[in-house]
Amino acid sequence: MNDTIQLERQTQRIEGIAPGKSGVNYENFNYDNRTVYWFAAASIFWGLVGMLVGLLVALQIFIPEMNLGTEFTTFGRTRPLHTNAVIFAFVGNAIFAGVYYSMQRLLKTRMFSDLLSKLHFFLWQGIIVAAAVTLLAGITTSHEYAELEWPIDIAITVVWVIFGVNMIGTILRRRVHHMYVAIWFYLATFVTVAVLHIVNSIELPISFLKSYYVYSGVQDALVQWWYGHNAVAFFLTTPYLGLMYYFLVKAANRPVYSYRLSIVHFWSLIFLYIWAGPHHLLYTALPDWAQSLGTVFSVMLIAPSWGGMINGLLTLRGAWDRVRQDPVLKFFVVGVTCYGMATFEGPMLSLKNVNAIAHYTDWIPAHVHVGALGWNGFLTFGIFYWMFPRIFGTKLYSTRLANAHFWMGVLGIVFWAVPMYFAGFTQGLMLKEFTADGVLRYPNFLQTLLQVVPMYAIRAIGGAIYLSGFVVGAYNLYMTVKSGKLVADEADSHPALVPDAYHDGKYAWHRVLERKPVVFGLLTTVVILIGGLIELTPTFLIKSNVPTIASVKPYTPLELEGRDIYIGEGCLACHSQMVRPFRSETERYGEYSKAGEYVYDHPFLWGSKRTGPDLHRVGGKYSDSWHYNHMENPVSMSPGSIMPPYPWLLEKDLDVSMTAEKIKAMRKLGVPYAEGYENRALEDLNKQAAEIQARLQKDGIQTPANKEIIALIAYLQRLGTDVKLAQQTQN
Amino acid sequence: MRHFLENVTGLEIYPLISFVIFIVFFVWVTLRVATRSRREVAEMSQIPLLESNHESKA
Numbered sequence: 001m002n003d004t005i006q007l008e009r010q011t012q013r014i015e016g017i018a019p020g021k022s023g024v025n026y027e028n029f030n031y032d033n034r035t036v037y038w039f040a041a042a043s044i045f046w047g048l049v050g051m052l053v054g055l056l057v058a059l060q061i062f063i064p065e066m067n068l069g070t071e072f073t074t075f076g077r078t079r080p081l082h083t084n085a086v087i088f089a090f091v092g093n094a095i096f097a098g099v100y101y102s103m104q105r106l107l108k109t110r111m112f113s114d115l116l117s118k119l120h121f122f123l124w125q126g127i128i129v130a131a132a133v134t135l136l137a138g139i140t141t142s143h144e145y146a147e148l149e150w151p152i153d154i155a156i157t158v159v160w161v162i163f164g165v166n167m168i169g170t171i172l173r174r175r176v177h178h179m180y181v182a183i184w185f186y187l188a189t190f191v192t193v194a195v196l197h198i199v200n201s202i203e204l205p206i207s208f209l210k211s212y213y214v215y216s217g218v219q220d221a222l223v224q225w226w227y228g229h230n231a232v233a234f235f236l237t238t239p240y241l242g243l244m245y246y247f248l249v250k251a252a253n254r255p256v257y258s259y260r261l262s263i264v265h266f267w268s269l270i271f272l273y274i275w276a277g278p279h280h281l282l283y284t285a286l287p288d289w290a291q292s293l294g295t296v297f298s299v300m301l302i303a304p305s306w307g308g309m310i311n312g313l314l315t316l317r318g319a320w321d322r323v324r325q326d327p328v329l330k331f332f333v334v335g336v337t338c339y340g341m342a343t344f345e346g347p348m349l350s351l352k353n354v355n356a357i358a359h360y361t362d363w364i365p366a367h368v369h370v371g372a373l374g375w376n377g378f379l380t381f382g383i384f385y386w387m388f389p390r391i392f393g394t395k396l397y398s399t400r401l402a403n404a405h406f407w408m409g410v411l412g413i414v415f416w417a418v419p420m421y422f423a424g425f426t427q428g429l430m431l432k433e434f435t436a437d438g439v440l441r442y443p444n445f446l447q448t449l450l451q452v453v454p455m456y457a458i459r460a461i462g463g464a465i466y467l468s469g470f471v472v473g474a475y476n477l478y479m480t481v482k483s484g485k486l487v488a489d490e491a492d493s494h495p496a497l498v499p500d501a502y503h504d505g506k507y508a509w510h511r512v513l514e515r516k517p518v519v520f521g522l523l524t525t526v527v528i529l530i531g532g533l534i535e536l537t538p539t540f541l542i543k544s545n546v547p548t549i550a551s552v553k554p555y556t557p558l559e560l561e562g563r564d565i566y567i568g569e570g571c572l573a574c575h576s577q578m579v580r581p582f583r584s585e586t587e588r589y590g591e592y593s594k595a596g597e598y599v600y601d602h603p604f605l606w607g608s609k610r611t612g613p614d615l616h617r618v619g620g621k622y623s624d625s626w627h628y629n630h631m632e633n634p635v636s637m638s639p640g641s642i643m644p645p646y647p648w649l650l651e652k653d654l655d656v657s658m659t660a661e662k663i664k665a666m667r668k669l670g671v672p673y674a675e676g677y678e679n680r681a682l683e684d685l686n687k688q689a690a691e692i693q694a695r696l697q698k699d700g701i702q703t704p705a706n707k708e709i710i711a712l713i714a715y716l717q718r719l720g721t722d723v724k725l726a727q728q729t730q731n
Numbered sequence: 732m733r734h735f736l737e738n739v740t741g742l743e744i745y746p747l748i749s750f751v752i753f754i755v756f757f758v759w760v761t762l763r764v765a766t767r768s769r770r771e772v773a774e775m776s777q778i779p780l781l782e783s784n785h786e787s788k789a
Contacts, residue, residue, distance in 0.1 A: 102779075105779070106778060106779060176778065178774075178778060180775065180778040180779060181775075182779070245779075246779050249780065250779055250780070253780065254780075255773075255776035255777055255779075255780060256776050259772045259773075259775055259776035260764045260765070260767070263764045264757075264760055264761055264764055267756070267757075267760045268760070271753060271756060271757075272753070275749060289745060293745065293749065296750070297749070300753075527756075530749075530752060531749070534748060534749050535745075535749075
C-alpha cells in the first residue's frame with residue numbers, strides 16, 4: 001500500500017476527519033496560555049511559602065523556642081498550614097497549570113470559558129489565603145488535610161464545580177475524537193475529589209467559623225481516612241499520572257510505552273485506591289473486617305501503581321542519552337522513580353506487622369515526603385522547565401542552574417528521608433522493647449524521642465537544601481520569563497470534529513466511552529462509589545460495629561470547651577488518642593482503646609503521629625497542677641521535653657458564649673444531653689471550673705477559674721477515664 | 732452478645748463481595764483492551780505528539 005495514503009488516512013482517523021474528504025477546512029483558534037502561566041506562577045509562589053513554613057515546622061519540632069512564643073506560630077497550627085499549603089496551593093495550582101496547558105492541546109481547542117478560567121484562578125487563591133488565616137487563628141475541623149471550616153468548604157465546592165464545567169465544556173468542544181488517557185485521569189480526579197470533599201465535609205455549623213462533624217468516633221475516623229487516603233490518590237496521584245502521560249511523552253518526544261497498559265492501569269488504580277483507606281487505622285478500634293479490607297486492597301494496589309511507573313520509565317527507553325543532558329527528563333525520571341518507591345512502600349506499610357512498628361512514627365512522614373518531594377515536586381519542576389520557555393516563546397534561561405536545582409533536590413530528598421526512616425525505625429523498636437524481666441526498657445516516652453532528635457536536625461537540613469534548590473529553580477524560571485514575552489493566545493488550527501467520522505465498523509467499547517465524557521465520568525463515579533459504599537455503609541448501618549459501653553458518658557460542658565481548645569491548638573499534630581492492643585502500649589499507657597469509648601467524639605481525635613505520648617488514658621495520671629505547670633512550660637515537669645509551651649492558655653479567658661449552642665448541636669448529633677440542659681450548662685461549667693481552681697490552689701497555684709487552661713485540664717483529666725473508672729468499680 | 736457475634740461473622744462477606752466485583756471488572760477491562768487492534772492503539776498513543784502547523788516544536 002502506498003505509504004503516503006496510509007499516513008494520511010491515519011492522521012484523518014486520529015484527528016476525526018472524515019476519510020476520503022479532501023480539501024478539509026482548518027479552523028483557527030487560540031490556546032489560553034495566560035491562565036496556565038498564572039497558575040504556574042501561583043504554584044511557585046505558594047510552593048516557596050509552603051516549604052518555608054515546612055522548614056519552620058521542622059525546626060519547631062526539636063527547638064521549642066522556634067514556636068516563637070505565640071499561639072499563631074506554634075507547631076499545632078503551623079503544621080496544618082504547611083500541609084495545606086503544599087498540597088492545595090503548590091500542588092493544586094501546578095495541577096491546574098498542567099491540566100489547562102495539556103488539555104487544550106490534547107483536544108485541539110481553547111478552554112471552554114475564559115471567564116470560568118479566571119474565576120477558577122482567583123477564587124482558588126482566595127481560598128488559599130482564607131485557609132492560611134483561619135488555620136493560624138486555630139479555626140480548624142481537625143480532620144487532617146480537610147481542616148478548613150465549612151464556609152471555606154463551600155467555596156471549595158464552588159471552585160470545583162467551576163473547574164469541572166470548564167473541563168467538561170472543553171471536552172465537549174474538542175476537535176479530536178479520542179480522549180487521550182491523560183484526560184481520563186483528569187476527569188477521574190475531578191469526579192472523585194468532588195465525592196470525597198462532600199462526604200468528608202458534612203458538618204453541623206454552630207457559628208460562622210465553627211462546626212462539628214455529624215459522624216463521631218469510629219465512623220468519623222473511617223470517613224476521614226477514606227478521604228485522607230484518597231486525597232493522596234486523587235489529588236497527588238491521578239492528576240500527576242495524567243500530567244506524566246502528557247508532559248513526559250512530550251519531553252521525550254515519543255509515545256507512551258504501552259497505551260494498553262495505561263488503560264488497564266487507569267481502571268485498576270481508581271478501582272483499588274478507593275478501598276485502601278482503612279490501612280491508616282490498623283490495630284485501632286476500627287472493626288477487623290474493615291482493617292483486613294484495607295490491607296488486601298492496599299497490597300493489590302502495587303500492581304496498577306507500578307504499571308504507571310513502568311509505563312513512564314519505559315517511555316524513555318532509547319532516549320536515555322537525552323536523559324543525561326536534559327534536566328526536564330532528569331526531573332521526570334527521578335520523580336517517576338520516587339512514585340514507584342512510595343507505591344511499593346505504601347502496600348508494605350499496610351501489612352499489619354510492619355504497620356505495628358511504623359505507624360505513629362517518623363517512618364510515615366518519610367514515606368509521604370518521598371512521594372511529595374520526589375513525585376509531585378520533581379514532576380512539577382520538570383513540567384515548568386519544559387513549559388515556561390514554550391509559553392514565553394524563548395529558551396530556558398540556564399540549563400546549568402536547572403541541573404543544580406536537580407541535584408539539590410535529590411540531595412534534599414535523601415537528607416530528608418533517610419534520617420526519618422532511621423528515626424522511625426529506631427523509635428518504633430525502642431517503644432516496643434522489653435527487658436528480660438518483662439518490663440518496658442524505655443518506660444519514659446521522652447527517652448525514646450530524645451534518641452531521634454539529632455535525626456530531626458538532619459531532616460531540617462535536608463528540607464533546607466531542597467528549598468534552596470527550589471529558590472534556584474524559581475530564579476531560573478523568573479529569568480526565563482523576563483527573557484521572553486508571554487504568548488497569551490497561542491494560535492493553532494485544526495479541522496473541525498466531524499461526528500461519526502470513524503466508520504470502519506470498529507466502535508471498540510472504550511472509544512464509545514471516550515466520546516462521551518459524561519458517560520465516562522459516570523462510570524468513574526460508579527467505580528469509586530462501589531468501593532466507597534461497601535466500605536463505609538456497614539460501619540454506619542450495623543450498630544454492633546460500635547458496641548456501646550454503659551459507663552461512657554457525654555462530656556461535661558467544661559470538658560467540651562477544653563476539647564475545642566485541644567482542637568484549636570492542634571495538639572493532635574503530636575498526640576494520638578488511640579492505645580493499640582499491644583502489650584508494649586497497654587504497659588505504657590493503660591487499657592487499650594475501645595470503639596465504644598468514642599461514640600460522643602465529634603470529631604474523633606485519634607491523631608496520626610506520636611511526637612508525644614498517647615493521651616487516651618492520661619486522665620487521672622497526673623494532678624491538675626502538673627498539667628498547669630506542664631502546659632505553661634513543659635520542661636518544668638518533663639526535663640528535656642520538646643513540647644511547645646502554651647503560656648497563653650493561663651492568660652486567656654475561656655469563651656463560653658457558644659457553650660449552649662455547642663450542647664444543642666451535640667444533642668442534634670445524637671449525644672444524649674437532656675432536653676433543656678443547655679440552659680444549665682454554664683452553671684455546671686462554672687461549678688466544675690471552681691473545683692479545679694480549688695485543687696490548684698491547694699497545690700499553691702492561684703488562678704481565676706475562667707481561664708482556658710482550666711477547661712483544658714478538665715478535658716485532659718477526663719480522657720479515657722470512663723473505662724478506667726468502670727473497671728475500678730468492677731474490681 | 733450472640734447477636735453481635737453473628738453480625739461480625741456476617742460482615743466477612745463484604746471483603747469477599749468487593750474482591751469478586753474487582754476481579755470481574757478487571758477481567759472485563761483487560762479483555763476489552765487486549766482485543767483492540769494494534770493499529771488503533773498506536774494511533775491513540777500518538778495524540779500528544781500530533782503537531783499542528785503552529786504549535787512550537789519540542
